Amino acid sequence: MSAGAARLSAAAVSAVPLALLVAVWLGFDTRAGAPMFQAVEDLPWIPTLGVGWRLGVDGIALVVATMSALLFLAAAAWPIELGERARQYYAWILFLEGVSLGVFLALDLLLFYVFFDLSLVGMYFLIGRWGHGDSQAAALKFFLYTLAGSLAILLAVLGLVLADGGPLTFDMRELIARQPLADGGLRAGLVLLGFVFGFGIKTPLFPVHTWLPPAHVQAPAPASAILAGVLLKMGTYGLIRIPLAMMSETFARYAIWIGIIALVSILWGALVALGQKDMKRRIAYTSVNHMGYTVLGIAAAGSLIVGHEAARQLALTGAVVEMVAHGLITGSLFLMTGAFWQRTKEYSLASYGGLAGLAPKLTAAFILAAFASLGLPGLAGFVAEFQIFAGTFAVHPWLAGLALIGILLTAALFLTMVRSIFFGKRKLPDGTSAFADLRGAEITVLTVLLALVVLIGVWPAWLLDPITASARALIGGAG
Amino acid sequence: MAIGDVVPEIALVVAAVAALLLASFVTHERQGWCALVALIGLGASFFACVLQFTDAPKLSFSGAWVLDGAAIWARLLIAGGTALVVTMTPGWMRSDRRHGEYYALLLLSAAGAMLMAGAADLLELSVGVLLSSITGYTLAAYHRAWSISVEAGVKYFLIGAFANTLLMIGVTLIFGMLGSTRYDAIAVRMSEGASASPLLVIGAGLTILGIAFKMGAVPVHSWMPDVAEGAPAPSAAFLTVVPKIGAAVALARVVMLFPVDLIDLRPLIAVLAALTMTLGNLAALWQSDLRRLLGWSSVSQSGYALVAVAVIGRTSGALPALIFFLLGYAAANLTAFAVVTHLRGRTRIEDYAGLWRQRPWVAFALILALFSLVGIPPLGGFVGKLTVFLAAIDGGYGWLAALAVANTVASLFYYLRVIGPAYFAAPGSDVWTLSRGSGVAVLLASALIIALGVGAALLLSPLQGHDFLIIAEAG
Numbered sequence: 001m002s003a004g005a006a007r008l009s010a011a012a013v014s015a016v017p018l019a020l021l022v023a024v025w026l027g028f029d030t031r032a033g034a035p036m037f038q039a040v041e042d043l044p045w046i047p048t049l050g051v052g053w054r055l056g057v058d059g060i061a062l063v064v065a066t067m068s069a070l071l072f073l074a075a076a077a078w079p080i081e082l083g084e085r086a087r088q089y090y091a092w093i094l095f096l097e098g099v100s101l102g103v104f105l106a107l108d109l110l111l112f113y114v115f116f117d118l119s120l121v122g123m124y125f126l127i128g129r130w131g132h133g134d135s136q137a138a139a140l141k142f143f144l145y146t147l148a149g150s151l152a153i154l155l156a157v158l159g160l161v162l163a164d165g166g167p168l169t170f171d172m173r174e175l176i177a178r179q180p181l182a183d184g185g186l187r188a189g190l191v192l193l194g195f196v197f198g199f200g201i202k203t204p205l206f207p208v209h210t211w212l213p214p215a216h217v218q219a220p221a222p223a224s225a226i227l228a229g230v231l232l233k234m235g236t237y238g239l240i241r242i243p244l245a246m247m248s249e250t251f252a253r254y255a256i257w258i259g260i261i262a263l264v265s266i267l268w269g270a271l272v273a274l275g276q277k278d279m280k281r282r283i284a285y286t287s288v289n290h291m292g293y294t295v296l297g298i299a300a301a302g303s304l305i306v307g308h309e310a311a312r313q314l315a316l317t318g319a320v321v322e323m324v325a326h327g328l329i330t331g332s333l334f335l336m337t338g339a340f341w342q343r344t345k346e347y348s349l350a351s352y353g354g355l356a357g358l359a360p361k362l363t364a365a366f367i368l369a370a371f372a373s374l375g376l377p378g379l380a381g382f383v384a385e386f387q388i389f390a391g392t393f394a395v396h397p398w399l400a401g402l403a404l405i406g407i408l409l410t411a412a413l414f415l416t417m418v419r420s421i422f423f424g425k426r427k428l429p430d431g432t433s434a435f436a437d438l439r440g441a442e443i444t445v446l447t448v449l450l451a452l453v454v455l456i457g458v459w460p461a462w463l464l465d466p467i468t469a470s471a472r473a474l475i476g477g478a479g
Numbered sequence: 480m481a482i483g484d485v486v487p488e489i490a491l492v493v494a495a496v497a498a499l500l501l502a503s504f505v506t507h508e509r510q511g512w513c514a515l516v517a518l519i520g521l522g523a524s525f526f527a528c529v530l531q532f533t534d535a536p537k538l539s540f541s542g543a544w545v546l547d548g549a550a551i552w553a554r555l556l557i558a559g560g561t562a563l564v565v566t567m568t569p570g571w572m573r574s575d576r577r578h579g580e581y582y583a584l585l586l587l588s589a590a591g592a593m594l595m596a597g598a599a600d601l602l603e604l605s606v607g608v609l610l611s612s613i614t615g616y617t618l619a620a621y622h623r624a625w626s627i628s629v630e631a632g633v634k635y636f637l638i639g640a641f642a643n644t645l646l647m648i649g650v651t652l653i654f655g656m657l658g659s660t661r662y663d664a665i666a667v668r669m670s671e672g673a674s675a676s677p678l679l680v681i682g683a684g685l686t687i688l689g690i691a692f693k694m695g696a697v698p699v700h701s702w703m704p705d706v707a708e709g710a711p712a713p714s715a716a717f718l719t720v721v722p723k724i725g726a727a728v729a730l731a732r733v734v735m736l737f738p739v740d741l742i743d744l745r746p747l748i749a750v751l752a753a754l755t756m757t758l759g760n761l762a763a764l765w766q767s768d769l770r771r772l773l774g775w776s777s778v779s780q781s782g783y784a785l786v787a788v789a790v791i792g793r794t795s796g797a798l799p800a801l802i803f804f805l806l807g808y809a810a811a812n813l814t815a816f817a818v819v820t821h822l823r824g825r826t827r828i829e830d831y832a833g834l835w836r837q838r839p840w841v842a843f844a845l846i847l848a849l850f851s852l853v854g855i856p857p858l859g860g861f862v863g864k865l866t867v868f869l870a871a872i873d874g875g876y877g878w879l880a881a882l883a884v885a886n887t888v889a890s891l892f893y894y895l896r897v898i899g900p901a902y903f904a905a906p907g908s909d910v911w912t913l914s915r916g917s918g919v920a921v922l923l924a925s926a927l928i929i930a931l932g933v934g935a936a937l938l939l940s941p942l943q944g945h946d947f948l949i950i951a952e953a954g
Contacts, residue, residue, distance in 0.1 A: 044936070045936060046862075046935050046936040046939055047936060047940070048936065048939045048940045048943050049866075049869070049939065110865075113856065114856035114857050114861075117855055117856050117861075118855070118856065118857075121850070121855060124895075125902060128899060128902070128903050129902065129903050136899050136903055139899070140892070140895055140899065143891065143895060144888060144891060144892060144895075147853075147887075147888055147891050148884075148885075148888040151884040151887055151888060152884065154865070154868065154884070155868065155872070155877075155880055155881060155884055158865075158868055158869050158872050158880070159872055159877070162869070162872055162873050190877075
């Protein structure tokens with residue numbers, strides 16, 4: 001099988017889960033009183049430990065999983081020169097897709113952990129084998145950091161399921177209903193710490209984000225897109241799904257601290273991104289910033305401050321929309337950096353200038369994605385950030401106020417990046433004379449992703465409905 | 480007194496004698512037949528153990544011998560693990576002049592490990608430890624013309640002689656203070672109000688040290704990396720796995736023997752566990768020799784087994800966790816050494832670079848084994864660690880579980896130092912394999928790693944039905 005045929009079949013295979021998820025979406029019941037988790041599948045796996053093969057979605061899982069499936073399709077379809085071993089590359093992409101969707105669809109804590117860990121394995125081999133530069137060191141760092149996080153999560157999971165002395169079960173629905181650590185105390189604090197540490201590494205939050213830039217820079221572009229678009233979401237998704245939902249009182253007690261960490265990540269990510277001279281590193285650091293918004297929204301949503309249910313729901317909805325928006329936007333941005341790498345093997349911002357005339361389609365797509373990322377109204381990023389900030393202002397006004405500085409910084413860093421690459425004096429990296437514009441497959445992929453970014457920006461209702469239904473179930477109150 | 484209770488051991492001894500006799504009569508090129516004899520003996524032993532599950536737990540041979548779930552499971556593991564070692568051996572030993580005798584030693588050593596697991600009497604335990612040790616020294620130094628092998632054997636012997644002496648002193652002290660070496664009698668004495676005299680405490684401590692030697696636990700662990708590196712590869716596979724199984728169960732039994740209010744040995748075990756896994760991991764970090772690395776990793780894995788021992792009796796999950804952990808560890812470690820054997824003992828980590836492109840299935844088995852040792856789901860090692868963590872938290876040793884997690888992260892680093900080049904790098908020199916037998920061993924052991932993870936439910940439910948025979952009630 002040639003590389004092209006491998007790419008086509010990988011794209012075809014990855015279209016299947018997308019189609020299935022869209023079908024579930026169309027049948028998803030968002031009315032009040034509908035069950036929180038739908039399309040549930042429940043089979044015993046290790047009954048003595050209360051572990052089962054339990055899958056299903058609520059609105060949050062549904063939208064994040066669907067976005068992930070779309071991004072995997074985009075990553076598989078994105079043209080990339082692999083040389084030899086193309087089939088193995090696509091096999092790993094599909095493996096990663098399977099386990100990543102498993103993370104979002106799992107309704108069993110242990111199954112969640114299994115998929116979570118397997119996603120590390122898949123990414124490790126993708127970065128180490130098909131990356132460039134010192135890719136093995138980056139892959140190693142990625143694996144070590146995130147395994148440390150996942151093991152902290154495992155301990156926290158065990159602490160949680162053993163907490164109330166009831167029959168052992170890893171069933172998420174049961175645990176959400178039981179709230180095993182409702183009494184608080186040291187144990188509840190430690191369990192929460194385990195979750196926040198583990199998911200914080202994955203998200204990534206300051207100061208445990210340092211694995212991210214090397215992993216992003218050395219990875220092949222589609223893998224970077226998946227890393228940013230899908231794998232980082234596992235952190236924030238996990239925060240919502242487990243500590244926020246299963247130990248809401250403990251989460252509320254420490255929510256302000258989580259919010260402060262999120263604020264530091266927002267500012268730190270934006271500031272460091274601003275200082276980067278390498279486009280991929282710069283985009284990588286904006287992920288720290290954007291995921292910080294998401295965590296800020298989650299922290300506000302989990303604050304349990306009486307009388308603010310509507311605002312907290314708004315913050316949670318915004319956090320989930322940010323996950324989807326960041327996946328689509330940063331996924332496109334990373335795929336486009338792949339287009340740069342394919343053409344010139346160079347990421348340095350200083351090497352480029354005035355590309356707008358040479359590659360107008362790339363310029364248009366990049367500018368659109370960059371504007372969406374900095375939160376321009378009418379695009380997906382704005383919908384997300386507006387809701388997060390509106391919700392957070394009601395709960396923790398000074399946190400939201402300080403976090404707004406991050407928006408200014410991201411605007412500055414994206415605008416300077418766009419200016420230096422596409423405008424000004426025409427410049428290309430040493431040794432290259434030509435720079436081809438986007439080609440057919442690249443245009444198709446980016447069009448789909450960016451069309452959704454615009455669609456969410458101008459007509460977000462279709463996305464908000466399922467999320468709001470779940471936010472209502474999680475937070476309560478009118479909505 | 481029923482001979483039927485020791486059929487599994489008798490099968491091993493009979494097979495050992497048969498193999499030895501056969502070895503002295505057949506020509507050198509037919510010595511491989513002895514492997515077949517050994518496999519038959521191990522098979523018979525295995526099935527005899529399976530049949531024993533239907534019996535109620537009991538003491539036998541005047542209280543020297545115990546037949547409970549833990550003992551039967553340990554003996555199943557010992558027989559199965561030894562059979563895998565036998566499978567990988569014939570190719571390796573083909574040119575050795577004493578090929579056939581090797582199997583007799585393996586079988587006797589396995590019988591020693593079984594004795595440890597089933598001992599309900601401190602003297603019986605000592606006999607098991609000694610039988611397992613003496614045969615072990617010979618297995619380690621089997622290539623007597625090869626200095627590294629002899630060095631491994633001598634080091635094993637020196638530490639072993641020391642540890643065995645301590646064990647004997649410990650047993651003597653306990654006997655002196657309590658007047659019996661039988662577990663049921665000891666339990667009765669203590670329930671009648673024996674005091675925790677310093678001599679008794681020292682005796683218990685020394686006994687634990689003697690058993691810890693067979694597990695390769697701190698502070699009597701330092702033979703393990705040398706044996707892993709220098710012993711013949713099948714011996715290394717055997718010695719890092721099989722005695723550990725018997726010793727871990729024996730240790731758990733001794734810990735259970737001493738009541739918490741008199742002498743609680745669990746904190747001591749917990750400290751040993753912490754030291755063992757940390758030291759083993761730190762030492763493994765920068766090894767450049769795969770076999771030595773596996774040896775140090777075996778030390779650290781003993782630490783995880785000790786975590787399960789440290790909560791024995793404090794949670795019903797401790798014993799199933801111990802057995803399942805040993806099972807997962809045995810499968811993974813045997814796979815790793817089977818790969819080493821199959822690749823004719825190639826041992827430097829850099830020699831494994833690019834193995835994926837030359838021998839993808841062998842490389843796959845190695846990666847599987849190492850990932851299982853890390854505890855990546857859904858492999859057997861993951862379920863083992865999961866149950867150990869679960870038991871540790873449930874038994875009130877959450878800090879030990881946290882330390883085990885930190886160690887797991889450190890261990891990933893050195894396992895990836897092997898996995899990375901094996902998968903990513905360009906191949907070096909040609910790769911030669913040993914024999915069909917070693918290939919089969921790789922295949923079987925690695926299939927077991929996956930089966931243990933995916934089919935964990937099939938084993939965990941029966942495991943949870945078994946527990947130690949509570950000696951005090953029996954007495």
